[in-house]
Amino acid sequence: xxxxxxxxxATAVLATTGGAQRPRPAPAELRQAMLIxxxxxxxxxxxxxxxxxxxxxxxxATVVQAVRGLGRFERGSFLEWVAPALRGPLPAIRVAxxxxxxQLGQDTTAAxxxxxxxxxxxxxxxxxxxxxxxxxSLGRLPGPVPPLVSAALAAHAARPGPPTLLLDVTRxxxxxxxxxxxxSVGPALVERLRALAAHRAxxxxxxxxxxxxxxxxxxxxxxxxxGAIGRALADEDAEVRRLAVSWxxxxxxxxxxxxxxxxxxxxxxxxxxxxxxxxxxxxYQATDCGPIVRAVRDPAxxxxxxxxxxxxxxxxxxxxxxxxLWPIVDTxxxxxxxxxxTIANWHRGAHAMVSLARVAPNxxxxxxxxxxxDLTWQVRMYAARAAGIIGDPDRLLEMAEDRDDxxxxxxxxxLLRVRGHGADSIFIVQLAxxxxxxxxxxxxxxxxxxxxxxxxxxxxxALRRITAERKETSRDPRVAILERLAEVGGEAQAAELERYLxxxxxxxxxxxxxxxxxxxxxxxxxxxxxxxxxxxxxTAIQRLRGAKLxxxxxxxxxxxxFDVALDAEVAPATVARIxxxxxxxxxxxxxxxxxxxxxxxxxxxxxxxxxAGDALYTRDEIGxxxxxxxxxxxxxxxxxxxxxxxxxxxxxxxxxxxxYTVWGRIVLGMEVVDGVLEGDVIExxxxxxxxx
Numbered sequence: 001x002x003x004x005x006x007x008x009x010a011t012a013v014l015a016t017t018g019g020a021q022r023p024r025p026a027p028a029e030l031r032q033a034m035l036i037x038x039x040x041x042x043x044x045x046x047x048x049x050x051x052x053x054x055x056x057x058x059x060x061a062t063v064v065q066a067v068r069g070l071g072r073f074e075r076g077s078f079l080e081w082v083a084p085a086l087r088g089p090l091p092a093i094r095v096a097x098x099x100x101x102x103q104l105g106q107d108t109t110a111a112x113x114x115x116x117x118x119x120x121x122x123x124x125x126x127x128x129x130x131x132x133x134x135x136x137s138l139g140r141l142p143g144p145v146p147p148l149v150s151a152a153l154a155a156h157a158a159r160p161g162p163p164t165l166l167l168d169v170t171r172x173x174x175x176x177x178x179x180x181x182x183x184s185v186g187p188a189l190v191e192r193l194r195a196l197a198a199h200r201a202x203x204x205x206x207x208x209x210x211x212x213x214x215x216x217x218x219x220x221x222x223x224x225x226x227g228a229i230g231r232a233l234a235d236e237d238a239e240v241r242r243l244a245v246s247w248x249x250x251x252x253x254x255x256x257x258x259x260x261x262x263x264x265x266x267x268x269x270x271x272x273x274x275x276x277x278x279x280x281x282x283x284y285q286a287t288d289c290g291p292i293v294r295a296v297r298d299p300a301x302x303x304x305x306x307x308x309x310x311x312x313x314x315x316x317x318x319x320x321x322x323x324x325l326w327p328i329v330d331t332x333x334x335x336x337x338x339x340x341x342t343i344a345n346w347h348r349g350a351h352a353m354v355s356l357a358r359v360a361p362n363x364x365x366x367x368x369x370x371x372x373x374d375l376t377w378q379v380r381m382y383a384a385r386a387a388g389i390i391g392d393p394d395r396l397l398e399m400a401e402d403r404d405d406x407x408x409x410x411x412x413x414x415l416l417r418v419r420g421h422g423a424d425s426i427f428i429v430q431l432a433x434x435x436x437x438x439x440x441x442x443x444x445x446x447x448x449x450x451x452x453x454x455x456x457x458x459x460x461x462a463l464r465r466i467t468a469e470r471k472e473t474s475r476d477p478r479v480a481i482l483e484r485l486a487e488v489g490g491e492a493q494a495a496e497l498e499r500y501l502x503x504x505x506x507x508x509x510x511x512x513x514x515x516x517x518x519x520x521x522x523x524x525x526x527x528x529x530x531x532x533x534x535x536x537x538x539t540a541i542q543r544l545r546g547a548k549l550x551x552x553x554x555x556x557x558x559x560x561x562f563d564v565a566l567d568a569e570v571a572p573a574t575v576a577r578i579x580x581x582x583x584x585x586x587x588x589x590x591x592x593x594x595x596x597x598x599x600x601x602x603x604x605x606x607x608x609x610x611x612a613g614d615a616l617y618t619r620d621e622i623g624x625x626x627x628x629x630x631x632x633x634x635x636x637x638x639x640x641x642x643x644x645x646x647x648x649x650x651x652x653x654x655x656x657x658x659x660y661t662v663w664g665r666i667v668l669g670m671e672v673v674d675g676v677l678e679g680d681v682i683e684x685x686x687x688x689x690x691x692x
Contacts, residue, residue, distance in 0.1 A: 071100025076110025102137025132168025139172030249279035388414020405435035547690030557680035562669030613643025
């Protein structure tokens with residue numbers, strides 16, 4: 001408490017200038033300034049002033065916002081400001097401080113100090129919510145987990161307490177054993193995890209989450225325990241059973257694995273059957289394809305598509321996989337599929353076409369012409385992938401001129417394998433296309449090109465054109481272009497790159513400076529000038545408390561809707577950005593272009609791919625919320641690179657925790673999400689509720 005008050009007194013000095021006391025900003029004014037400072041990723045003391053003033057506020061919510069904001073910078077040097085809040089006067093402040101310390105500890109230079117501070121504060125803590133936050137931050141600090149921390153987590157997992165505390169500690173243990181180099185655990189912790197894997201309590205939903213986290217940890221530390229795996233496979237919770245399948249598959253030697261997986265293949269829940277198919281393919285497909293062939297007809301679309309994809313892998317000759325796949329491929333033509341320019345009914349045939357290309361290349365050649373002219377661009381994209389597999393250059397050359405850039409991108413990948421740099425002229429043409437993913441792929445395809453002059457001219461023109469669009473989210477293709485220019489360019493391009501020393505993207509400016517320095521022998525320093533960030537209003541964000549978004553799928557994509565409750569408190573800037581896009585109808589008519597069963601569905605891309613998004617980056621707002629099934633996240637490609645693409649967690653994805661923003665939770669209609677297929681169209685997104 002003394003340390004916290006001392007910090008408050010010290011930061012109050014920041015409100016003075018030249019010895020004259022300046023009026024403290026009103027709470028709403030201060031919180032607005034804090035929001036802007038955090039969103040702008042302040043770097044100077046002057047820019048950080050609002051957050052430091054927030055630490056000194058008498059309003060607990062303001063202090064929480066300040067502590068949370070400082071943690072999101074992930075700068076170890078902020079430790080001295082945040083650590084005193086571990087002993088703040090209210091549990092909410094201490095919870096925020098605990099999570100902020102976990103973020104500051106991602107700076108490896110500060111990890112040891114963070115660990116010491118957390119352990120010391122933990123010894124004095126009595127509030128279960130705060131204690132759980134301490135545990136979660138300790139479990140996710142980088143590097144091997146010290147025995148002292150493992151022992152502390154194991155001890156606290158065995159103590160009585162509310163279910164929410166036990167959930168936090170179990171997830172902390174799971175974090176501590178996940179990933180390479182995290183260290184071994186003792187038998188006491190393994191035994192405790194086994195007990196947690198069978199945990200039953202009220203509320204049942206929390207107990208199920210505890211069991212999921214425990215089994216996820218046991219997958220890594222408890223090998224060969226067939227009895228425990230069998231009990232988990234009989235759990236009433238489908239996610240526990242799914243994780244039990246992974247446990248059986250990942251264990252080096254487990255008695256009765258084949259029978260355990262056979263049991264899971266007949267599970268009533270599709271997510272378990274999907275996982276069982278993947279596990280069966282890893283261990284038994286080469287000698288027994290029967291379960292996978294039978295699963296092709298599974299009534300659950302994701303199970304059937306998973307089986308079709310797996311049939312691309314080697315099977316015994318007796319399975320006659322080509323004869324299984326061909327009738328499915330044939331549905332892409334011949335009147336068996338209504339080709340009306342919609343995406344309906346294409347998935348099975350397109351997936352089967354790619355699998356057939358691997359097991360019977362000559363059988364698939366005949367269908368590529370029809371599929372390559374299909375009205376549905378996704379079918380043409382899969383046809384391009386199949387053409388690349390069988391090495392059909394004529395078909396790939398046609399598809400490299402497709403009207404859809406996603407089809408072109410697939411064709412470029414195939415041409416690189418089939419023709420190599422004999423297709424450089426095709427790759428250079430793609431650099432003039434608008435799609436960022438295609439430009440990035442084309443730039444990569446030019447690696448090692450002997451046609452350096454032509455490539456350099458195309459790359460410079462693409463860099464100039466894309467830069468003129470003034471989009472923060474153009475970083476990936478522009479960096480790809482600069483990487484290739486480093487290989488094919490030279491002093492002749494130095495003058496052109498001078499203009500990028502003051503680019504709006506620091507990464508681009510830095511790379512340009514490095515190239516100009518290298519080519520001219522004269523040192524150049526980057527002087528980036530950032531774009532103006534999107535406007536944010538704290539008052540307007542507060543009006544979104546209690547609001548929801550309703551996603552309605554198009555009838556051609558199965559219809560239905562799902563409602564998302566917004567978390568404007570923990571992720572204010574993200575929620576504001578998404579709501580602004582909803583009001584502008586940005587998402588209407590876009591698709592879920594990425595569907596990974598037992599992981600996520602992702603959408604909201606104007607180009608229906610990973611690299612086409614909104615113009616400005618959304619800064620990460622990492623919070624304490626876990627990526628549980630039904631939560632909504634923001635897709636990124638590194639810190640603070642959200643481009644307004646959204647994803648829905650289909651399962652508890654604990655490995656995403658503290659890496660991606662959680663901005664909402666589905667409260668109605670999860671069954672609609674479970675039915676989404678690749679390319680399904682979002683008809684509308686509407687804002688419901690909130691305060692005017």
